[in-house]
Amino acid sequence: MIRLKGNPLHFSMKWKLILSFSAITLIFLGVALYQGNKISEVERSMEKQKTEMEKRITVSTITQLLQEMNRAESALAESSDVELAGQFKDKQQQLASELAKVNFEADTPAFKVLQQLRTQAGEYKGIFDKLLGVMGDASLDPLTVLEQIDDLHTKALALSQSMLKTNGELYTAAADNAEKAQSYSFLMLDHTVSIIVYAAVGVFLFTLLLGWMLIRSFMTPVGKLQAALKEISEGDLRQQINSPYNDELGRLSHHFDHMVSRVRDMLRQTLSAASSLADYSHSFQQSSAITAHANQEILRTIQEISVGAGQQAVQSEQSSELLQELEREVHEITDHTGVMLTTSETANRNTRKGSETVTALREISAHSRTSINKVYDALEKLVQQSGDISRITNSITEISKQTNILSLNAAIEAARAGASGKGFAVIADEVRHLSVQTNDSSIHISRIISELQISMADFQQYMLETKKSLEDQDHQVEETLASFGAIDESITGISRQIGQIHQKVEQTRKINSRLAESVHSVASVAEQTAAGVQEVNASSTQQDQAISDIARQAVEINEISQQLFKEINVFKIEEQTGPETPAGLLLILDEPAREDAESTGELLAVGE
Template identity: 25%
Template sequence: MKSLKGKITLNFIIVITILVVAGFFGTQMATTKLKMDFINSYKTSLLLDYDEMIKSQVQSSVAILEYFYNLQQAGELSEDEAKYQAKETIKSMRYGTEGYMWIDSLDYTLIGHPMVPDKEGTTRFEVKDPDGNFVIQNIINAVKDPNQNGFTEYLWEKPQDVGTGNLTVKRAYSELFTPWQWVVSTGNYVDHLDNTVHNRTVEIEKNINAVIYTVLSVLLVLALISYVVAMLLSKNLSAPLEKISSSIIENEDGSISIKPIEINSSDEIGQVANKLSILVEQIKTQLDSTGNISHNIEELSRNFLASLNNSKNAISEVSFAVESISSGASEQAMETERGATRALELGEAIKTEQEQLSYLVNEINNIKKIKDAGLSVIEDLKLKMQETNKSSNKVLEAVSTTSTFSDKISFASQTISNISAQTNLLALNASIEAARAGDHGKGFAVVAEEIRKLAEQSAESTKEIESTIKELQQKSYFSLKVMEETGVSLQEQTQAAEASMTNFNSIANEVDKITSRISLLEASSSTVSSIKNEILQVLEGLSATAQQNSAATEEVSASLTNQLHNIEDIKMSSEQLTYLSDSLNEHISKFKI
């Protein structure tokens, strides 16, 4: 719907529909919850009443057992008589239509049962329902466990359902009679409780449905009334608005004509109509003023475009010149950087040469140390050789002296040998003379014999001495020859040491010259390095200046480019302004007030 009346009516219908649906479902949910709460409460109440009923029946049976027990205690009945009469009395008790009692012992033996008397005296420990629950065990355990309060549930067949497999929930209550250790129980099927609850539920649902239908009818009546109110309200609102809409007409040529708005109403819509009339007059005044301003803007825009074109041409020429300067500055900066790079490479080469010179100086200093050590060693060797030469001369003299003494000893040995021979001869003559003298010459003969033996010993000793002297003379002669050769060798070694010392001194002189040259090279290298640093500083300054010039020219070029773009933008804006001015004049001409 395009009309305001239709929209208002539609909105009212949507709102009322939502309210009706929400009310209906809300009522249904609330009543459903109330129904469930009531059913649960009602079922719980029925179950509690049933529990109280079967509990009171069991307690009455226990009171009967108590009565017969008291008779036994009083001596009026024996124990067997009391138990028998009590059992028969319990078996005969009935309540309701199907209620009865039975008795079990704590050892699961059936004491009395009105429905199965043939099983009395048998154990029922293994009796269980189709779900596997041990019925009698659970009943006895419910009596023993105070938390279970004596109640149990199990599945069992009704008398009319025996053999059919139809099972019904049966709820039992049991209580222990301690003196005889009997457990009195009763139980009934509780399906009638479910039937009672079902019937009550059906009755409640009928009442709830009646309430829901009533609420729905009321909501529908309210919806109808609201629809009528919406129609009347939308008519009162839309009529003045239609008059306002009809006062503004769009002509076939696209122009808009506005007629005076006549609404005799003092409500909000009438006030809006009056203010719209005032607004129309103000719009007419503003349109006339805007038309004049638009013509003036159009004229200024055209003049401004002409000025922008002239500025654009001038800036283009300046930008071209700046780009040429920037290109030259960039090339200068690149050449300067290239020179700085070469200077840095030269500095690295100079640094490497300085390091090599330093290494060479260190090596020369090591050579000097080695030379000084060699000279010291040669000097020591020379001194040692001189001392050795002196010692050799002394040994030579001693050997010569020994040879002289050995000659003298040889001469003395020959003399002793001659004396020994003559003594031996004299001893022989003395022995001959003693033999001639007979007994008077025996003592002299003994002396002569001893002298002869001494002469022989002297002769043998003299031979040994001569042999030793000859060997000593031979060794002395050999030692003389060795010492003479050693002396010659020592003289040659001394000459070689002196020559080595001379060579070492020459090497030292040459090393000193090389050291002097290296010092000059180091000084020169330092000077070159200093000059290189100055060149680098100059090149860095030139490079920085060139980069600044290049950056400045680039900034100027960028600024000029931005100005050109701005001029283009301003030009486009001016053209758009001219176009908008024309368009504004065209639109203003469409308003006919």
């Protein structure tokens, strides 16, 4: 299980995008809220400006009503026509209504002026009522009426002028308030526009900074991963990303480092197995050379035995033919028996030497079988490791496919995001290229592993054939030992019989008939000996052919180990300043192997 290291504050790609878009959304929301507040203030300012404008219009209407009331009062005072009072009262009611519409804030000069105007309007109404009372009072004489009317008219004119002046002050106050409200509204609009511009610029700059940080956080690990994959595709397995992050790309980098480390370890084990295979093949070639040399000695010994057996048969035939002259040639028989005794001793020594040589051959064959078993075990381990490499390559392919699907989904989401997702679309495209490169590299590795597995399967077949040949060789060695035992017993019997012949030469004349039987027995034994020698010679020939096959297979094993080294040398798994490279090892192993093969070939040529 891979343990990911990294700063816990480093967020994953998903959370980076969520936090980034959340930050942008919050900024837009804050700007929108602030803008809404400012717009509300502008609306309130516009409402206030509208109210002040309506006040100014109302004050203008009041001025017009005051003038009309003044004209109505003057007409009434000049004509003394009470019917004109209705017009004045209508204007007075309109004035009261308009004054009720006007309102200013308390404790302001305008409010005091408004109150003064309302008081003056009341006084003006009182004077008008008095004027109507004077005109309607029949108890007064006309002169008094005229004097009172003139006096009230003068007061009304003065009060009207004062009301117009007061109303003028009220109009000025309303106009000032309207102008202030308008200026404040324009100021608020200017502030709102400025804030919109500054907010847009700030949001744009923040978005650029955030996009740059996101792209940088994505492109840096992607670039490292792409560079590592490029080096690995060229065969350099020493690359490590060592990403400090714990996001999706960081986890991908950690898995990538773990995968490369596993592949590198497996290649090291494969290299070690190949080195052991080369050592075993070299030892196997040496054992084959020794076995071939021992087999040549056995062949020469068997040829000597065959010559001795032939001579023995000839001498037995001669003994049968010369039975009639036995009496006359006793001394010659004595000489011949001495020679035969010497020859049997020589044959006995040769037989024992052949038996010892065959025993040594059996030990060498056992050592060869042990070496073959070790090589076969190492080969099975190599096959298992190749299977592990193949499974890891399949995992790399699946990871690249999932990465490609992830990049496609990211590209779709970026397309949905529109202009704000262009940067993420670039990242998605880079991830897709990365997954394609990873897939190509895994396919290349799978092809190499497949070739390696095919070579190892062939090598396993060769090893099985070699084991079978060694088993046949062991069987033939056992038969040869049995044949040598029979030969030893036969030669011992011959020596014993020759000794008896040598001791009983003086009794030859008396036991001529028994001598003929003995000579016949000797001839039979000689024939059996010759037949046994022929069988041993045939077995030795088959054994020589088997040894030749073993030597050839040893050379083929060495060539397979060299091919395995060449395949592994495609990858760089160690530092340059290390021990001797596998190529050097190949050269060191190749020269002795070639010399052993040549020496084995020369021995085989001599045997033939």
